[in-house]
Amino acid sequence: MNRTFLCLFLMVIFLPGMAAANAEEVLVTVGPTKVTASDLEKAVRSSPFATQFNTMDAPEQAVLRGNLLKRLVALRLLRLEAHARGLDQRESFLQELKDFRTSRLYRYYIQKLREQLQLSEDKEKELEAEYAGQADALAAAKSSLLAEDFRQLRLLTLQMLREKQHVVFHTDRIVDGITPDTLLMEGDNLRLTYGDIAGQDDYSKTPDASQVEEQLYQRTELMLFAQAAADEGVNVDDEVEAYADELLPAMMLEELESQWIPDDKALKSYFDANPEMAQIPERWHVGQLVLPSYAQAAAMKKRIEQGESLFVLAGRYSIDSWGRAHNGDMGWFKEGEGVPEIEQRLKSMKDGQISDIIHTGKGYHLVTVIERRPGKIRAFAAMKDKVRQRLVDEKLAAYLDGLQKQYPVDWKVLATGSQADNNGG
Numbered sequence: 001m002n003r004t005f006l007c008l009f010l011m012v013i014f015l016p017g018m019a020a021a022n023a024e025e026v027l028v029t030v031g032p033t034k035v036t037a038s039d040l041e042k043a044v045r046s047s048p049f050a051t052q053f054n055t056m057d058a059p060e061q062a063v064l065r066g067n068l069l070k071r072l073v074a075l076r077l078l079r080l081e082a083h084a085r086g087l088d089q090r091e092s093f094l095q096e097l098k099d100f101r102t103s104r105l106y107r108y109y110i111q112k113l114r115e116q117l118q119l120s121e122d123k124e125k126e127l128e129a130e131y132a133g134q135a136d137a138l139a140a141a142k143s144s145l146l147a148e149d150f151r152q153l154r155l156l157t158l159q160m161l162r163e164k165q166h167v168v169f170h171t172d173r174i175v176d177g178i179t180p181d182t183l184l185m186e187g188d189n190l191r192l193t194y195g196d197i198a199g200q201d202d203y204s205k206t207p208d209a210s211q212v213e214e215q216l217y218q219r220t221e222l223m224l225f226a227q228a229a230a231d232e233g234v235n236v237d238d239e240v241e242a243y244a245d246e247l248l249p250a251m252m253l254e255e256l257e258s259q260w261i262p263d264d265k266a267l268k269s270y271f272d273a274n275p276e277m278a279q280i281p282e283r284w285h286v287g288q289l290v291l292p293s294y295a296q297a298a299a300m301k302k303r304i305e306q307g308e309s310l311f312v313l314a315g316r317y318s319i320d321s322w323g324r325a326h327n328g329d330m331g332w333f334k335e336g337e338g339v340p341e342i343e344q345r346l347k348s349m350k351d352g353q354i355s356d357i358i359h360t361g362k363g364y365h366l367v368t369v370i371e372r373r374p375g376k377i378r379a380f381a382a383m384k385d386k387v388r389q390r391l392v393d394e395k396l397a398a399y400l401d402g403l404q405k406q407y408p409v410d411w412k413v414l415a416t417g418s419q420a421d422n423n424g425g
Contacts, residue, residue: 027069030076031407035069043068069413074396077403078249084406087251088244100243104236105226112229113157117149161224165189169216174209184216190223192216253396260395261388270391271380277390278383281335282375284346287328289314290363297357297364304354310368319363335375342367 023038044053049064056064087093119127119142127145131138161167165187173182173194180195180203197215198207261267271277289310291297300317304310314328323330335343342365345355351369358365380387 025412027411027413028073029408029410029412030073031080033076033080035072035076039072040065040069043072073409074400075245075249077400077407077409078252079245080407081403082248082252085252085255087248087255090251093244093247093251096247097240097244101236101240102222102226104239105229105234106222108234108236109225109229110154113153114150117146117153119145158221158224161228162187162220165224165227167220167224169220171209171213171216174207174212176206178207179203184212185220189227190220192219192223253392256396256399257392261391264384267384267387267391268380271383271387274390277387278378278380280376280378282347283332283334283373285332285370285372286330286346287311287314287368287370288318288320288323288330289328289366290318290320290323291366292319292363294357294359294364297366301354301357301366304366310354310366329370 023036023041025037026034027037027040028035044050044065047053047064047068049056053061053064082088123145124142127138127141131141167185167187167190169185170183173184178194180193180198182194183191184194184197185192194207194212195203197212197219287310289297289300291300296317300313303313311328314323316324318324318328333343335347338346339360339362341358341360345358345367346369349355349367349369351371353368355365355367358367
């Protein structure tokens with residue numbers, strides 16, 4: 001994303017240990033906000049590559065850090081713009097935060113109930129005697145008993161909380177003609193309407209009473225346990241704040257995408273303007289023998305024509321290290337990725353045919369096509385998701401460049417790198 005990001009990418013490669021040096025070190029400022037080394041390390045730990053990170057070499061780790069740092073900057077820019085547009089005051093945003101808070105409190109309370117459970121010493125001994133020498137069966141038996149104990153404890157706790165909050169259900173109101181405002185449950189500090197349970201698409205339908213009742217009881221349990229956790233002083237403010245920081249950029253991007261792509265016509269127009277997207281290039285599974293001189297290549301070609309295997313000869317004589325290590329099997333290449341002189345021959349050759357001698361800057365080649373997959377043109381319907389992603393990526397790159405004029409981005413990491421260079425680091 002423009003020259004600044006290129007400079008950042010190169011600087012992070014040369015400073016792979018930088019982020020771990022000082023957790024509070026500011027790497028980038030984005031308007032009034034900042035990205036610290038700690039933020040970057042958190043992003044590394046939560047990335048899909050976290051479990052593989054320590055097995056990567058230093059350049060690979062640096063590339064990952066650089067890409068994640070660019071992403072953090074993009075998220076900061078989107079979050080600032082979301083605040084500027086008032087997305088953080090929208091009812092949908094506030095409701096989602098409320099729902100997230102409730103779900104986190106509920107999890108804490110459920111975990112607390114689980115932690116109260118343990119088998120008695122007598123029961124432990126009884127099971128160990130019954131399943132002696134059967135470790136897996138013993139573990140399964142213990143798990144089954146604890147699960148049943150938890151079910152009973154959860155139901156008893158739920159009943160106690162219902163009584164404490166004086167909860168009353170109005171399931172008799174789940175009938176044809178029910179409206180979003182119809183009250184279905186009420187208590188001292190909580191209430192649920194049909195609109196809290198059903199989606200807008202359900203309002204015009206005759207409700208399925210059993211399904212609505214099940215959802216009503218589940219939502220009531222969620223609210224009661226969450227309230228109990230809050231009453232006990234469980235604080236999830238940090239988690240809610242972190243979730244809000246993730247949610248706002250997502251909402252901002254969703255809003256932008258609806259502007260950029262109001263309907264499928266925009267996608268089709270972009271698809272028609274970029275016909276190369278529909279093309280699946282021809283692919284070849286290639287065998288190759290590379291020699292240092294024309295004379296040696298001619299001699300090898302003659303040996304192959306007399307019945308020797310190109311692959312056996314490549315394993316012995318090829319000056320291409322990969323080819324020699326893999327007995328001439330070069331794997332799959334797609335059109336546009338290989339050496340042009342070789343690609344031209346591959347297109348006109350039959351599978352299994354040995355080429356004439358091809359001279360490139362790497363030597364004198366003899367190639368063969370082991371198998372091929374012809375190119376084809378994909379229809380728009382099959383490409384819609386890919387077209388959408390590419391169009392969004394294109395629009396977003398330009399949009400983020402524009403946001404940097406409103407919220408200046410100062411790459412402290414570049415200044416750090418320059419200082420290291422000046423100091424001989």
